[in-house]
Amino acid sequence: MYSTVVRIQNTFGFFTTVAFVVAALIAATDLLAPRTPTVGVLKTTNVQVYGQIRVLSSSGPLSWRATNSPLPPLSSVRGRPHYYSSKKEEYAIIRFSLDADLSSLFTWNTKQLFVYVTAEWPSAGGSGSGQNATNQAVIWDSIITAPSADHLANLGPVAMKKLRRSAAGKSIDPSRGKLSIKNQRPKYQITHPSGKVAEQEDVVLRLHYNVQPWVGFLTWNQDADFWRWKTLRNNLSKKFALPAIKKKDEPK
Amino acid sequence: MLSSLQNPRQAAAQLLNFGLILSTAFMTWKGLSVIADSPSPIVVVLSGSMEPAFQRGDLLVLWNRNLFSETNVGEVVVYNVKGKDIPIVHRIVRKFGTGPDAKLLTKGDNNAADDTELYARGQDYLTRKDIVGSVVAYIPFVGYVTIMLSEHPWLKTVMLGLMGLMVVMQRE
Numbered sequence: 001m002y003s004t005v006v007r008i009q010n011t012f013g014f015f016t017t018v019a020f021v022v023a024a025l026i027a028a029t030d031l032l033a034p035r036t037p038t039v040g041v042l043k044t045t046n047v048q049v050y051g052q053i054r055v056l057s058s059s060g061p062l063s064w065r066a067t068n069s070p071l072p073p074l075s076s077v078r079g080r081p082h083y084y085s086s087k088k089e090e091y092a093i094i095r096f097s098l099d100a101d102l103s104s105l106f107t108w109n110t111k112q113l114f115v116y117v118t119a120e121w122p123s124a125g126g127s128g129s130g131q132n133a134t135n136q137a138v139i140w141d142s143i144i145t146a147p148s149a150d151h152l153a154n155l156g157p158v159a160m161k162k163l164r165r166s167a168a169g170k171s172i173d174p175s176r177g178k179l180s181i182k183n184q185r186p187k188y189q190i191t192h193p194s195g196k197v198a199e200q201e202d203v204v205l206r207l208h209y210n211v212q213p214w215v216g217f218l219t220w221n222q223d224a225d226f227w228r229w230k231t232l233r234n235n236l237s238k239k240f241a242l243p244a245i246k247k248k249d250e251p252k
Numbered sequence: 253m254l255s256s257l258q259n260p261r262q263a264a265a266q267l268l269n270f271g272l273i274l275s276t277a278f279m280t281w282k283g284l285s286v287i288a289d290s291p292s293p294i295v296v297v298l299s300g301s302m303e304p305a306f307q308r309g310d311l312l313v314l315w316n317r318n319l320f321s322e323t324n325v326g327e328v329v330v331y332n333v334k335g336k337d338i339p340i341v342h343r344i345v346r347k348f349g350t351g352p353d354a355k356l357l358t359k360g361d362n363n364a365a366d367d368t369e370l371y372a373r374g375q376d377y378l379t380r381k382d383i384v385g386s387v388v389a390y391i392p393f394v395g396y397v398t399i400m401l402s403e404h405p406w407l408k409t410v411m412l413g414l415m416g417l418m419v420v421m422q423r424e
Binding site: 023114134135143145149154188190210213217 | 303304305307324325326327328343345346347348349350355357361362365366368376377387388389390391392418421
């Protein structure tokens with residue numbers, strides 16, 4: 001009855017049980033850590049709309065043809081590099097400033113914090129969608145790793161060295177949650193399936209975060225206070241309107 | 253060693269026991285599937301496009317019901333592309349419209365570009381029905397066993413052989 005196989009089986013079974021119980025306890029400690037994220041400033045600093053037709057050239061790779069606008073620096077603002085449309089597409093580039101303190105989100109079970117800013121605007125009526133149809137697009141995001149996960153980050157050797165030195169000897173570094181960004185160029189331009197975004201009114205920017213743990217539940221900024229977790233207040237910018245398409249003959 | 257074969261009653265009991273283990277595993281999987289309303293409530297991460305958060309071999313728990321709100325921008329979802337059978341885990345970065353026809357665009361956090369290239373020909377956006385579930389929980393490493401099994405098929409034979417041997421050898 002107590003053969004070697006049975007002993008191995010029992011040992012392995014006990015090991016997995018203990019491992020899962022410990023993991024569940026670690027995941028549960030997330031609830032005990034208070035979360036008090038705050039936002040100081042979230043505002044737009046410069047908003048521009050361009051209009052372009054993207055064409056697939058017969059020779060060579062994808063090329064851009066400006067119809068009535070100077071070419072924006074495409075290397076730093078990405079649209080949809082693999083999206084082909086013969087339709088004229090307007091796209092907006094929204095610069096913003098952000099001041100936020102998310103340091104309380106870093107606990108021993110935090111692997112990384114994913115911070116993102118979305119632009120939201122109501123749908124123009126009669127486009128086939130419902131009355132409360134909304135549009136939402138991420139314009140900027142950032143992965144903030146906890147020092148314990150730095151070795152996993154997708155960085156070059158120099159940046160990696162700098163990152164690891166910034167938190168040498170620490171496994172939790174809440175100071176990484178302090179964001180102070182001035183006149184930030186967006187990572188993604190915004191477009192719309194209809195091709196139109198110019199002169200759109202009631203656009204707002206919203207800051208979100210997603211805490212990704214070493215083990216346990218993924219959590220986002222919640223709409224209401226939940227025991228020790230406070231909601232993220234003041235994470236909306238003022239409403240603004242997208243301008244008309246920037247004209248070619250406009251003085252620079 | 254093969255004494256159990258001489259005792260048909262015991263052999264049958266062992267066979268039933270083995271069948272019970274298999275059907276328990278199967279019913280647990282299907283039960284989870286019903287609770288989460290998803291054809292595959294637990295998935296193993298196969299690529300590094302969501303690194304550093306999710307790595308190869310990590311286990312993700314999915315939820316596919318919209319009880320309180322719609323599937324929104326910022327959620328990490330698993331979706332299937334039309335005509336391809338490989339589920340992909342990426343984050344929703346754009347959403348136009350509401351309801352089942354809302355147009356969704358996804359992107360891996362670790363990728364430079366969005367997923368337009370991964371979609372089917374002529375498919376510019378996903379809709380809600382392409383999504384298998386949203387990621388709600390994360391367990392590291394556990395899924396690596398399945399990656400090992402699919403990359404080294406001989407391990408399957410070894411494991412099945414060991415299991416068979418155990419069933420034959422084990423005596424109550």
